[in-house]
Amino acid sequence: MNGIERVLAFDDRVRIRAPADSVCWGVAGSVGALNAVGLLLLMRRVVGAMTADLPPLHLFTTAIIAGAVVFGGRVIWRGLALSREGHGVGSKRVLGWGGSTGIVLLALGCSLGRGVDWLLWLALVGVDQWQLRSFLRSQGTATTARLSSPKSGRGFMGTASAVDDEAIAANELQRLVRMRDADGGEAIHGTLRAEFVAGQRQATLHVGFCPPLERAPVVEVETGDGPDAEVKVAQSFAHGARLEVRLASVAEEDCWVIVELSAKTAADERGFGGFSRIGIN
Known part of the structure; x- marks a missing residue:
């Protein structure tokens, strides 16, 4: 491989890393937005500004979206970990526990006053904890x-x-x-x-x-x-x-x-x- 080929190969790696960075920032932003929405709903519940419970269909849709953001975000983050810098244990823990916190905040904000809704949320939290342990154990290794x-x-x-x-x-x-x-x-x-x-x-x-x-x-x-x-x-x-x-x-x-x-x-x-x-x- 001569000098020109090495420059072209380096340019290709830069092009690959740039979209990977954008995707990872998008994942982190989505988890942050989930936490913000959950915290906002919980605060409205606490101060009495929000008293009505979500209809079952809306509640189920909300739980599905939250799970997709958290579970899908972890899979994407782990998959792109080897193609970009800054993927240390600290950032992985922030993303992992941030997703779990977002689910809990959303559950409290949406279902603080209706106990039957927690059958859905507890199932989601259980799956979240199972995936979280697997996510934190992985070191981004590959063959x-x-x-x-x-x-x-x-x-x-x-x-x-x-x-x-x-x-x-x-x-x-x-x-x-x-x-x-x-x-x-x-x-x-x-x-x-x-x-x-x-x-x-x-x-x-x-x-x-x-x-x-x-x-x-x-x-x-x-x-x-x-x-x-x-x-x-x-x-x-x-x-x-x-x-x-x-x-x-x-x-x-x-x-x-x-x-x-x-x-x-x-x-x-x-x-x-x-x-x-x-x-x-």
Whole structure:
């Protein structure tokens, strides 16, 4: 893949991400609107401005619409989670519990004075709680995760044309590519998976460079798919590096975080092909 093709591929990813962002904002706005309507109806009930009960057909239609907004919104959000940035555990919890709160507010606002209506609302709340647990458990995982980090929009691996359109499989822990940059320096681009068990917050990754580089490289890292986390380079040597990955909060269940790595050696002290430059007096 040459430079022009990589630019075109990047443009295609931007075009795909833009509508995905719009859809996710629409989902969040719909859940917010549901909460606003439910709160407004409840306040009118409390102050006595609304005393009549909804006809059964209207009540059933309202419950169906509320369920479609909440359940459908979660499915759409989870489906688009891998194609856009900012899908951390925090935003997922806000959307998940926001939908549940909206249903409860709407139920109280529509059926505060008629107990028989709660047969419908309790069934809806039960389905909501079942889906909410499944929604919060998911980490947006799939059988594959893109090498190009959704948080950066570029990804270190974007410079490796041989693997630009590949993915790291769900059972792969590391994938490394060694190449020579245009300036003659060696570079190692890689994607790593940091695994966490329930109750764990920090994980250590070790990546080896074999054969070793000529000198300790400049190592850059960033997180990709998975829950919110930060990664830092703890040690960097010519033969490898040690990375520390720390979650934003303790893992509630088993999960993983994708880490992208780029290790480069400077070429200013070396000629092309790795031969040292020797000054002649």
